[in-house]
Amino acid sequence: MSKVNPYFAKEMKKLGGTEFNACFNCGTCTATCTLAEKDNAFPRKLIRYSILGLEDDIKSSIEPWLCYYCGDCSDSCPRQADPGNIVMAVRRFLITSYDWTRISGLLFRSLAAYIVAFSLLLLGIIGAYTADIFTKEEWVHYGHYFEMIAIGSVFLVILLPNIIRMWYFTVARKKVKFNIKVYFRELKTLFIHMFSQKRALECDDSKENRTWWLEHLLLVIGYLSLLFTTVFLNWFATGSIFIIVMGYIFSAMIFVVTFDFMMKKFRKKTQRSTTLHYSDWFFIIWLFLMGVSAFAVRLFIDLDLLQNNFWLYLFHLTVLVQWALIIVPFGKWTHFLYRSFAMYFSAILEAPENARK
Amino acid sequence: MEKKKQRIGLYICHCGGNISDYVNVEEIGKLMQKEDGVLISKDVMFTCADSNQKDMIQDIREKNLDAIVVASCSPKLHLHTFQEVAKRAGLNPSNYVQVNIREQCSWPHSDKPKDATMKAVGLIQAGVKRVAYSESLENIEVEVKSTVLVVGAGISGMRSSIELARLGYEVYLVEKESVVGGHVAELEQVFMSGQNGKKIINDLYEQVKSYSNITLFTNAVMENVSGSIGNFSVDVRIKPREEISGQKEETLTLHAGAVLVATGFDPYQPKEGxxxxxxxxxxxxxxxxxxxxxxxxxxxxxxxxxxxxxxxxxxxxxxxxxxxxxxxxxxxxxxxxxxxxxxxxxxxxxxxxxxxxxxxxxxxxxxxxxxxxxxxxxxxxxxxxxxxxxxxxxxxxxxxxxxxxxxxxxxxxxxxxxxxxxxMEARKDSTDISAKFKIPIGNDKFFNEIHPKLKPVETVIKGVFIGGSCQGPKNITESVQSSLAATAKINALLGSGKIQLAPIIARVNQDACTWCGKCAEVCDYDSLVKTTAANREVALVNRATCAGCGICAPVCPENAIDLAQYTDSEIESMIDGFMMEIDPGEIGKAEAAVEKEVLQMREYPQMWKNILSTLNGGKKTIPEMAEELNEKKELVTYHVMTMNRYGAVVPAGMDEDEEYYYYSIKN
Amino acid sequence: MSDTKSSPRILVFSTDTISDPGIDQAGQRKIHYSPSVYVISLPCSSGIKPRWIMHAFEQGFDGVFIAADGIECSYNHKCAEYTNNIIVETQQMMKDKNINPKRIRMAALCSVCAEPFVNHMENFSRILVELEN
The missing domain is CATH 3.50.50.60 (FAD/NAD(P)-binding domain)
Structure with a gap:
């Protein structure tokens, strides 16, 4: 027995799912979606859950993470109910439900909260700079430390517990038999998907989709590599030409691809770029700013201009801090993590019955 | 009984090729010329065409035909057409029989043309035999009153009353409740116009009041109904209004030429629990x-x-x-x-x-x-x-x-x-109203029309029409549409003051009748009554109310009743016609010839060899080849075309007159 | 011609407004049935006289099929009952003449019942052939 909650739809509307009420249950979205299976009427059932307010069923859904928003369902919807958009809204809802701190819930539902959080961090940095507690060298030095600490603590304190919660909602609650061997064996799925994003290719065969997948993959690789280069190879302080060049390439990859994404979103050329939540804009813009500012900072170092133009580093640091403390733990960044884990969990759930014993 | 018809005209239709592609109408036409009583037997490309209708009229007049038969499509399409042809030529339309050799012969048996031809012969023979026994029948003419009784003053009844009044009819509008308007008055807002239901009804009520030829009775219920089309007589009991003291109940007898029943529906009342x-x-x-x-x-x-x-x-x-x-x-x-x-x-x-x-x-x-x-x-x-x-x-x-x-x-x-x-449900009293007017009702207790598509507002009771949701669930628009359709039908019926009724009714042979009352018992329309003729109690048919179903005929123990146009001799002669053995004769020969041709066509390898041998390296036209092979030109053409398509021969220029192509063997 | 001889000859009584249009529709849609089926259309099936049916058997028909209107009949609400009475009465007459009562059949047929009509004809033909053997 599931209890109907008619007020849940309002919640979904705040998270960006605006048109799904128009659905008249024809099932065309499911017919067009490659993720739909015989017993899994995706995405239609998510729309039903949202309309009826069946929160628990939504929470235990893995499929929204497997969807790359190709937009076929929204294109073919006879009622313009935009099913793709509701999948995106459900993803935001999932991010807020996995988050034990509840901070993402606040940020996803209120643009004001987002702006306040960003402003506070900006003011903090300006404050610290004007208070003159660090020398310029120390700023760069501690900036690097901040990055390392932030990554570690955000992961341990926020993301890891959230992934465990995700596992609890999507796997543990389904009461499948637990077998540690399967968890180890399927780890390969986690990493393959994380570094290939190849699921996106299964969505459709069009040239447009392949281009998008390639760009998306470049972005993922570029981002992870830049992270590695700056954090572990200390790009801003290194003397190795190889590392310096690699850093340039990776940061350029980020801002070129994000720039292209932004342009597409501005022009609203594809279904994927038509309906966007403000959290999507923050994500893409900050990623772009991060790539550009990191590139510029290293360039200024190489040209010996940074000392006289230290504002640039502060700008980069602000972007970095906002990124690492808001967007990564509580914003859209998490979709990267949850999607890879969703692949992992669904591989575990799909493992043959005998393998699970 | 009338004289058997001896000067019959028979017209067999090709219907383009719809019939003649499968049925050998030409040969049947020739064959039927030998049939007893048939004076003219023709096959015609389109019997319904104006030119043929003219020819038929000419034949009837010149050859003094006393009956005609057209073998063509279903009578549902052209029975009326040819009855009119007969009428124009001065022949009684009852002396016309249509034989269905398309829907019930050439089309369903298109897989077996030979059998279809034989069946068509049977059907046509039956039609010829039937028409020989046909009688000249006159339409029944009834004078009608230009007064209409409208039962129910809901939106449908009121709209119809206003239109009828506008057309100049005297209208009695009878409502059983104390107020008009029915269920529409209960609606706050009506889709799509957004109007208030009560307002719509008030406006209509003002219009009703403005016509002096509408008399509205409220608190009024139907009592006894008698009479028939043109002159119904209905007793209406009017209950006193509570708010007016001293009023007495009274019963009026209203006379009307036609009746429109628009009694509406009752909302379904859920059972307790x-x-x-x-x-x-x-x-x-x-x-x-x-x-x-x-x-x-x-x-x-x-x-x-x-x-x-x-x-x-x-x-x-x-x-x-x-x-x-x-x-x-x-x-x-x-x-x-x-x-x-x-x-x-x-x-x-x-x-x-x-x-x-x-x-x-x-x-x-x-x-x-x-x-x-x-x-x-x-x-x-x-x-x-x-x-x-x-x-x-x-x-x-x-x-x-x-x-x-x-x-x-x-x-x-x-x-x-x-x-x-x-x-919606049918009105609780619909059974009662049905019994009074004899309107058929369904299991769902809604009134039944004659045909949901072709006669949607007429009932089998001549002169009684139904409109609105008493007929079945309808929304407001549909209710008004149907009651206005009924209004138009009533106007067409009563407009001339006289009406013609089809002569297909039951007839009693009073010499044979011994009045047992069985016929009266089975008749739903009370059309058979006891009368006295030559000092004997016998049955009499009310010509105006008889619906012409024929239910009374089989129950008569004396076989004293028959239905006009469906008499024993007509039906039994049809059966004889179906089964009459015929000599396939000419038809068989013609069929055999066609069959041989078809066989030859199929044996193309031999034919191809023959054609190729005549060409023998040179070039020839099709007529030349046909002559040499001693075959039909059509057959040779067919094969040469096929050989051309398969690349066995090729065109090789034209002859001097530029009339035919030469063909030669392709290298 | 061989077909007409071997397949049983059936006389169908249909009704002008309902079952005859149904039979017409089989033709319109070119659904084939045996060409040894002949149809007589009447206003209402309750008006069929038993003597007509007997006449048909005497003339060599193998079976008689009544395509009635059932509850759809617009003339009489008891049409089906009276038509049935006619069949019962006829079957009595048939017994007297040693004709198997299975040679008469009745079914309700609607105005668009093309396939049901053809199915009825096939089944009835089969039954009539079985009776022959």
């Missing part, structure tokens, strides 16, 4: 809910509780697979969704659940469905097998339902009010 109706205070019907909306301007309050969640349960008392009401009331989906949009606009903070089986907001009403979903109404689909369960838990009303849209999930929802969407 059906979905908690009558046992739970939070369960009401849609009409009751509409009244609640009318009476609650600011906030929607029921039993001193503000209503925020309303749950509609659809198809209550309708579309019952096991129950009596199998039909869909068709207006209720629209009505309900319209109501749910109305309450959202009126009370803002209110949510509607729609527990439905199928949504049928057909036609222009579909926009409502979309609007309602977009405003956030929740639709849940259940199956008749698993109806929603309603439970009262303290102050809460809980509904449990299996949602067929969500993996048949069991859902539980809470509602402040449960509204049962009740459909």
């Amino acid at each position: 059906e979905y908690g109706y009558g046992t739970m205070p939070s369960v009401v019907t849609l009409p009751e809910f509409n009244e609640m909306i009318r009476n609650n301007p600011g906030k929607l309050v029921h039993n001193s509780r503000q209503i925020r969640k309303v749950s509609f349960i659809y198809c209550v008392g309708n579309r019952q697979n096991k129950g009596e009401n199998k039909y869909c009331s068709r207006h209720c989906c629209t009505s309900t969704i319209h109501t749910s949009i109305q309450i959202r606009e009126k009370y803002k903070d209110i949510t509607s659940f729609h527990l439905y089986r199928d949504i049928r907001t057909y036609g222009k009403q579909e926009v409502l469905f979309e609007k309602s979903s977009r405003q956030g109404d929740i639709y849940i689909r259940f199956d008749e097998k698993e109806p929603p369960q309603i439970e009262q838990q303290g102050k809460k009303t809980l509904i449990r339902v299996t949602d067929y849209l969500t993996e048949k999930r069991e859902l539980e929802l809470e509602a402040d009010l449960v509204v049962l969407v009740t459909g």
Whole structure:
């Protein structure tokens, strides 16, 4: 027995799912979606859950993470109910439900909260700079430390517990038999998907989709590599030409691809770029700013201009801090993590019955 | 009995090729010339064409034909056409018989042309034999009163009365309630115009009053009905009005040429306990809910509780697979969704659940469905097998339902009010009215028209018409449409002051009749009555009321009754005609020739060899080849064309007259 | 011609407004049935006289099929009952003449019942052939 909650739809509307009420249950979205299976009427059932307010069923859904928003369902919807958009809204809802701190819930539902959080961090940095507690060298030095600490603590304190919660909602609650061997064996799925994003290719065969997948993959690789280069190879302080060049390439990859994404979103050329939540804009813009500012900072170092133009580093640091403390733990960044884990969990759930014993 | 017809004209139709492609009409035409009584027998490309109609009229006049038969398509298409031809030529239309050799011969037997031809011969022989026994019948002419009785002063009855009055008829409008307007007056807002129901009715009422030739009786019920088309006589009992003291009950006898029955419907009344109706205070019907909306301007309050969640349960008392009401009331989906949009606009903070089986907001009403979903109404689909369960838990009303849209999930929802969407039922007194006017009613107790598509407002009782929802569930638009259609039919009927009735009625051979009363017993129209002729009690047919069904004929122990145009001799001669052995003779020969040709066509390898040998390296035209091979040109053409397509031969220029192509063997 | 001889000859009584249009529709849709089926259309099946049916058997028909209107009949609400009475009465007459009562059949046929009509004809033919053997 599931209890109907008619007020849940309002919640979904705040998270960006605006048109799904128009659905008249024809099932065309499911017919067009490659993720739909015989017993899994995706995405239609998510729309039903949202309309009826069946929160628990939504929470235990893995499929929204497997969807790359190709937009076929929204294109073919006879009622313009935009099913793709509701999948995106459900993803935001999932991010807020996995988050034990509840901070993402606040940020996803209120643009004001987002702006306040960003402003506070900006003011903090300006404050610290004007208070003159660090020398310029120390700023760069501690900036690097901040990055390392932030990554570690955000992961341990926020993301890891959230992934465990995700596992609890999507796997543990389904009461499948637990077998540690399967968890180890399927780890390969986690990493393959994380570094290939190849699921996106299964969505459709069009040239447009392949281009998008390639760009998306470049972005993922570029981002992870830049992270590695700056954090572990200390790009801003290194003397190795190889590392310096690699850093340039990776940061350029980020801002070129994000720039292209932004342009597409501005022009609203594809279904994927038509309906966007403000959290999507923050994500893409900050990623772009991060790539550009990191590139510029290293360039200024190489040209010996940074000392006289230290504002640039502060700008980069602000972007970095906002990124690492808001967007990564509580914003859209998490979709990267949850999607890879969703692949992992669904591989575990799909493992043959005998393998699970 | 009339003289057997001896000068029969027979016309057999090719119907382009629809008939002649499968039935050898030419040969049948020749064969039938030898038939007894047949003076003319022709095959015609299109018998219905104007030119042939003219030829037929000429034949009838010049050859003094006494009967005609056309063997063509179904009588449903052209019986009337050729009856008119007969009439124009001065022949009684009853001396015409149409034989159906298309829908019931050439088409269904297109797989067996030879058998189809033989069957056509049988059918045509039957038609010729039948027409030989045909009698000249005269239409029955009845004088009619230009007065119309309209039963029921709802929107349909009032609209029709106004139109009839405008056309100059005297109208008696009879209403059993003390006020006019029926169910439309109960509606606060009508889709799509958004008008107030009461206002519509008030406007109509003002119009009714403005016509001096409409007499409105309220509080009036039908008593005895007698008479027939052109002159019905109806006793109407008028009850005294409560508010006027001293009024006495009186009974008037009204005379009318035609009757329009527009008695409308009753809303289905749920049984005690059906979905908690009558046992739970939070369960009401849609009409009751509409009244609640009318009476609650600011906030929607029921039993001193503000209503925020309303749950509609659809198809209550309708579309019952096991129950009596199998039909869909068709207006209720629209009505309900319209109501749910109305309450959202009126009370803002209110949510509607729609527990439905199928949504049928057909036609222009579909926009409502979309609007309602977009405003956030929740639709849940259940199956008749698993109806929603309603439970009262303290102050809460809980509904449990299996949602067929969500993996048949069991859902539980809470509602402040449960509204049962009740459909239409026939009026409680429809059986009574049916008995008085003899209008056939269905199992659902709605009145039956003659044919739902072809005669949608006529009943088998001549002069009695039905309009509006007494005929079956209809929305307001459809109700008014049908009653106005009936109005037009009444005008066509009564317009000239006289009417012609078809002569197909039962006839009693009073010499043979011994009056046992069985015929009167089976007649639904009371058309057979006892009379005295030559000092004997015998049966008499009322020519104006007889419907011409013939039910009385087989029950007569003396075989004293027959139905005009369906007499024993006519039917039995048809049977003889079907079974008459015929000499295939000419038909057989012609068929055999065709068959040989077909066989030759199939033996193309031999034919190809022959053609190739005549060409023998040179070039020849088709006529030359045909001559050399001693074959038909058509056959040679066919093969040469085929050989050309397969590349065995090629065209090789034209002859001197540029008339034929030369062909030569392709290298 | 061989077909007409071997397949049983059936006389069908249909009704002008309902079952005859149904039979017409089989033709319109080119659904084939045996060409040894002949149809006589009447206003209402309750007007069929038993003597007509007997005449048909005497003339060599193998079976008689009544395509009645059932509850759809627009003339009489008891049409089906009276038509049935006619069949019962005829079957009595048939017994007296040693004709198997199975040679007469009745079914309700609607105005668009093309396939049901053809099915009835096939089944009835089969029954009549079985009776022959």
